[in-house]
Amino acid sequence: MKNKQQLVWGVILFGAIAILIGYSIWLFLFAKSAETVVYNQGYYNSGMMGGRVNSNQNSSNEKLAPDQILTDVENYLKAYGNNLQVADIFIFTDADYYVSVEEKDTGRGAMELLINPYTGQIYPEPGPNMMWNEKYSMMMGGFLRYNANETYTATVNRTEAVKIADDFVKSQLGESFSVPGEGHAFYGYYTFHIMEDDKVIGMLSVNDLTGEVWYHDWHGDLEQVISEH
Template sequence: MKNKKNVWMSVIIVAILLLIAFSFYLYSSWVPFKNGMWPNWYPRYQNDSNTLMSIEEIKRETNRYIADFDEALEIADIFVYEDSDYYVSVEEAATGKGAMELLINPYNGVIYPEHGPNMMWNEKYGMHGRGNIMGMHMRNRQFFNEYSGYYRNEATAKQISLETAVELATEYVKKYVDEDLIATDEGHEFYGYYTLHIKRGNQTVGMLSVNYYTGDVWFHDWHGTLIEVISNHEN
């Protein structure tokens, strides 16, 4: 009986060790952590600080982050929040079209892709896209574009115009958020959706996204109090 117990204990211990080893292998080799969400040079964790980074430091860290992508990308807008991570919209330098939406911790500079539409609706840089926000370095893009069903030709498939998106967004915020709010055509068209600015009077107070195939609205309710919007195009 003791021998059987010892055998089973040995089996359990070996299984646990194998599970730990396999988990470590997956953790260290998971592509998004190596190449996409955190580029090769980027430390996953940085030292926390009680001092807010300057906007120039925010731009510097963001530019370092987007320099790791295959596309030439540049900062479009920075949303400075009082009590949450800053939001940065990034666009393609060649096309001027929105590429991705990022969040950055203003105390330690840690950058990560914004959740929501940026991950789920972004057909080029999101979870199902051909870009590499999630670590997919798609060098053979012609093959991917021809044989992948994820990246559609939005020029022919897009159903929702910017004007209609603004109407849908305004109807949504008035009904579900605040009657004094409206959506505007300020913002960016990304691959698969629009992200529009929400205003109260003349002041921008938030944002939401509208899927330009279905008209679905996704309100960005995870941000805090907006202090200011810094447009890189005004510099």
């Protein structure tokens, strides 16, 4: 009887040790995998969404100059070939910088990017850029892959989209806000500037198939707009 009890307790002890070892191994592997996650505003895993950390990171607490941001984005775009260029850079006081990218041959919007002004990390903007983009959709997975669906037919033209956007901001933000139509037509949607008292204060997008509005509420206070083209 005593031997049986010893055997039972031996099995229990062995099982507990095995579980502890297994858990320790899992915890170690989980911690290592977590190191690959680039966290920025709670949105992205760099491996899934195409985020890239600039190899020349700024080691100080000062923001990178707009010229450096432009250079970093231009280097980033080389991986897509030679037909993409920076259109606008939006500099925010309390959020990542926004960059609109357009095709050189058509002048049409290609994609929207966000850049961490301290580290130089570049990644796709959330929202319409990832969900509605019919050609350069980051939801297709990976840094270099894109959806070449450029043969679709838009059902909402630019004039109609501006009217939809303007009605939206007036109803949601107030009568002092307007959407005059400045912005870019991307594959699948438009992104327009929001004005208040003749000053750009933000942006929103309108789906060119459904007319759905997506307000970009993650940017914060706009400090400066730099137009490259």
